[in-house]
Amino acid sequence: MRRVTIFGATGSIGVNTVDLIARAPEAYDVVALTGGRNVALLAEQAVALKAGLAVTAYDACYGPLSEALAGTGIEVAAGPQAIKEAAHRPADWTMSAIVGAAGLVPGLEALKQGKVLALANKESLVTAGPLLLSEAKTHGATILPVDSEHSAIFQALVGEDIATVERIIITASGGALRDWPAETLHKATLSDACTHPNWDMGQRITIDSATLFNKAMELIETREFFGVRPDQIEAVIHPESLIHALVGFTDGALMAHLGPPDMRHAIGYALHWPDRGHVPVDRLDLSHIAQLNFRAADPDRFPALRLAHEVMEARGLAGAVFNAAKEAALDAFIAGRIGFTQMAELVEATLSTLSGEIVTSKPLTLDCVLAADHLARKTAASHIATQVAAR
Ligand code: NDP
Ligand code: MG
16 A cells, blocks of 8 residues: 555545545555645545644634544644654655645655655745755655646656757646737736636646746756756647657657646555556547647747746745745735736846846755745735736
């Protein structure tokens, strides 16, 4: 039996991971499940998978979680420290699917076990890519990307020499507003930005798809995880979301990875790796699909992509600042404090204000990443106050 732990079990990735594990309960020993405010779902999952431990990120949710699990024998804990400690319980396979920078610490802690970390939390690579990879190396752990584009690249690279890679293309659906004229984007509301044409995902990543901040994060993830140069990576709009990524080699071959827009494919690949298991996703019917479309991603319409290239060039703490500013911008947009196009303006302003703090020749440490995250949120908050006043 493989011992598994899922961080962020109650989220979109977490639920899909639980779905795959619940199909073969005899194969898995579920060590721990963590969630946030959705206590009812966490308790239900813990009972269904006979988990050893259920942890909520919030102290205030401890009572309701304990109540929901009373008499089941499942251990209950709460708070960020309890989440961190859950990563110390021996597990062969850990899913990192907490949303946001909060996912970094549990992932880093899980790597210390020297096993497999299935990484959906893209903020980990964006904020602390070099730290994550060096921790994995030190402890002999394997990181498997779960973001669909990076899983696709990873699969296209099996048996290949990274030195023969010329370019990597990741695809973007274009998000909810892809057909809106650029000059009307500033009017987009929260509900406009939350209706994704192809993927069913958490609210935050769905909005990030509409701004293309999600794609910007993925460009940075690609740079950090695969170690390629920024000029070798590009994003292209592909409205069907059936090709997830393409890898071009020195001999001119371009290897594309196709699959239905269902995260269970990438999660299932990581779960069964290094083998291929049965994954219950729809099979593509090419004659039914008939055509695939592509168009260049316009950097004027999507400033997030331009900012991603700046972050990839700067490296150091730029990713931590970029991510924290983006999270602050997203919170402000969700709260109705700033408009849709102001999110990118805010991230750009924060990067510019902190440009002197970003460059560092020293190896990244968790402390300096967390300090940069904190400073960026503070800086972003003061820019938001200015933006709100100007609205
Ligand atoms: P969701 O918002 O659906 O779920 C997030 C999970 O994290 C939930 O379990 C939530 O708990 C928990 N959580 C929220 N805040 C905290 C916190 N401060 N501390 C601990 N746990 C917390 O996110 P997604 O599943 O969409 O995304 C998860 C990660 O995977 C993100 O980094 C995202 O970018 C990445 N990703 C997602 C994809 C997708 O298809 N959804 C695709 C590729 C990558 P609760 O809900 O109980 O409050
Ligand atoms: Mg993705």
